[in-house]
Amino acid sequence: MTDNxxxxxxxxxxxxxxxxxxRFYESKELLFPIREGQKRxxxxxxxxxxKLILRGKRFGFSLEQIRQLLDLYDAGDQQQVQLERTYELARERLADMELQRDELNQAIDDLTEQLKWGERIITPSKQNKKAAE
Amino acid sequence: MTDNxxxxxxxxxxxxxxxxxxRFYESKELLFPIREGQKRxxxxxxxxxxKLILRGKRFGFSLEQIRQLLDLYDAGDQQQVQLERTYELARERLADMELQRDELNQAIDDLTEQLKWGERIITPSKQNKKAAE
DNA sequence: CATCCGCTTGACGTTTACGTAAGCTGAACG
DNA sequence: CGTTCAGCTTACGTAAACGTCAAGCGGATG
Structure with missing residues (x-):
């Protein structure tokens, strides 16, 4: 029971x-639970x-990418080349995310502006502004 | 022909x-091309x-979310009730976006940390760190 | 013993955002 | 006139990441 x-x-x-x-992750070779009889x-x-898988998903990696990263990570004492490749991938991903964040911030600002704009239309009781185009 | x-x-x-x-976007009511005979x-x-659709996609919005936002952007001469509803949706979207941005920032920080960590392993020429655990 | 519980393995279903192929149409070209 | 070309509709296919049955198994319990 307390066998960890x-x-x-x-x-x-x-x-x-x-x-x-x-079970899905196991079938994709992301996890390798041992079997005691039938049970995992x-x-x-x-x-x-x-934990790494879940974090990877938050980063926006696909499961396949995650599997590859795990494999590389697992082969801890492997070629530096491969490790470097891994970090290269990660840095690319990071750049992507930063770009995405910046665009997202821009969109948030845009939408915030839109909303301010809308409130001016909504709050005055029943003002119609049909002449817009 | 130069009819814009x-x-x-x-x-x-x-x-x-x-x-x-x-055509797909049209079927989803994201675009409304006019018809000249058969042609769009x-x-x-x-x-x-x-343009807004493509930007929205870069932000990671679903087409359905984008459609709602688009409705907001050009809700011109509608009823107040519907407008209010629209802005409600927009504010929800905004909240979503902010949440997403925060998670993204968190992920960026995490990944940045990871990368720092990794460089310590990579840069020392051939140092093995098997004794880690 | 009967039943329930937790777990197992298939295997088909779901959603999103299109890809792709089949078959038809109307205009244009030589 | 035949063919090509661009576009059209209909409809099935795809990939990711699981959800959701169905059916069966071994152990615990009343």
Whole structure:
């Protein structure tokens, strides 16, 4: 029981995912729970990987990209070249995200302006402004 | 011919989208090209809307969300009630966007940290860090 | 023993945003 | 006139990331 592995349900509760999701990730070779008979037991490694998966998703990586990153990460003592490649990818992604954030801020400002504009139309009781075009 | 409308192909070339995409957007009521016989003619309004659509997509909005925003942008001579409803939607969208921006910022910070971390592993020429755990 | 519980493996369903192919039409070209 | 070209409609296909059954299994419980 205290052997440091978690059942699928415990995983779900801990990380707020569904069983289906965990099985799906296993089928995609993102996780490798061991089997005790039929049942899956998720090790510490699986938990670490799941955390990375979930974070990766927040970053906007696809599961396939995440798998590749995990593989590289896993091969910790591999070629520097590959590691560098990994960080290169990550930096590209980061640049993307920053760009996206800036555009998003712009859009937020735009929309905020629109809303101010709209309130001037709405609040005066029943003013019609048909002549617009 | 210089009547200020574009054919579907001209639209595609100008905005780098496929005909399928434009027809799709029309079917989703994002664009309203006029018909000359069978053919679609895209007006200035359609072009403005398309620009907004493409921008919205870069922000990560769904087409449905974009449609709602577009409705807001040109809700001209509508009823107050509907207008208020529209602005309500817009404010919800805005809240969504701000949330999204915050999450994005969080992710950016996280990833930035990760990258710092990674550089310490990469840059020292061939240092193995197997003893980490 | 019957039943329930948690878990398992298929396998089909869902959504979004189009791609792609089939078959038709009207205008234009040689 | 035949063909090409651009465009049209209809409709099935696709990828990602799971959701949602259906059916079955081993263990615990009353």
């Amino acid at each position: 592995t978690l059942t699928i349900r415990e995983m779900c509760d801990t990380y707020d995912v569904t069983p289906r999701t965990l 037991l998720f090790t510490k490694r699986d938990r670490a990987r799941l | 409308t574009l054919t579907i192909r001209e639209m595609c070339d100008t905005y780098d989208v496929t005909p399928r995409t434009l 003619l895209f007006t200035k309004r359609d072009r403005a809307r398309l």
